Amino acid sequence: MFILNSGRYILLLMLVQSFEFIQTKQCNIPEDNEDIDWDNFPNAWYEVLHTFDPVMDKDVFGAKLHNFTKTSTGVQKMVTELHKNSPSQTFTVHYTKKEAGIYRLAKDDEPSFQASQSLTPEGRRSEDAAKIDDALFSGDLLISSDEENYIIYAFCSYADEWVVWVVFPSMNPTIQQLTLMWNKLMEKGINVQLHLSESVEHPENFMGF
Template sequence: MQTLKNILCISLLMLAISIKINQAKECKIPENNEDIDWDKVKNDWYQGLHTNDEVMKKDVIGAKFRNFTKTNEGMRIVVIDLHENSPPQTLTFDFTKRRDGVYFAEKSEEPAVLASHTLTPDGRTNNKAKKIDDALFDGDNLVLCDEKNYLVYAFCSLSDEWVVWVAFPSLNPTIHQISLMWNKLIEKGIIVQLYPSKTVEHPEFMESLK
């Protein structure tokens, strides 16, 4: 819980910094980024922070990432999503590498993938969340990972705002890991406010996932 409070304090501090130094930061994928050796990204990772976008605040309450695999095209990952409006879903995503740190998410035609972020409580489609998914699958995505402390997935929404999803190797990241992540975001010119995933506040939600 103490770490969670620290996350919130750091997030509020970053928001204050963003207001002071850059009120209208352009959403643009940086040109020069670090390569990632996916063979070194081991074990399970957990979503810890996000920008409280329409996907995260309406449906997805947390996620587990596993089986990171380097492919000829880029990388493959297995994601277990926890949802407010539907049962947990295990999904496989393929990413094509554009250049170091920049990937294109290959859109699957599987109904479970297409609906995984956009369901409403009555089973309909959340059109605002669908726009986030449209941006996710239609443009370049920045992936920042030092292979052991943080995994950042960032892309520009259709309204030209940053969408940022952050994972750590545990649901209780250390202050060191959080600081490394913030420093990398600042280095890339990404100044956003981040919110804890519901599974950070309620880790018991993850206990049933194997």
């Protein structure tokens, strides 16, 4: 069971809001990234921070990443996404490693992404969210992690802006974990304003997933 202390949540919110950087106008995937040993990962990670892009501004309430498995070409994982007004979706994601820290998503996974992230509860298509998913599948994805405290997913939108999703092994990341994550973002030259995932306020929604 997840228990979110109200004082801890306020502290986290204040810390996130205190890092209001001027967002960079040009999005470039950095070079010289660290390799990741996927065999050492905790079993489950939870989305806590994001750039409030059209995907996270639509119907996605929160995400749980689990069952990381190293493959011959990279890594695969399961993703469970909760939605505000539609049923949850669980799907498999396959990453092909290009070089240390740089991955490409398998095109076969795109329909699952779009079904979960681009379709509205009314069955319509969110074009803005679809563009984010299309950019994700068309370009390189930076994955940065110390294999214990955080995972940063970062890629460039078609508007040449950073899209950043950050997950932690708990919905209650410590100040140390947040600091390590911010230091890594600054090291990579990724200056963005991040927002709290709504699931952090209501972690009980992940009961059973």
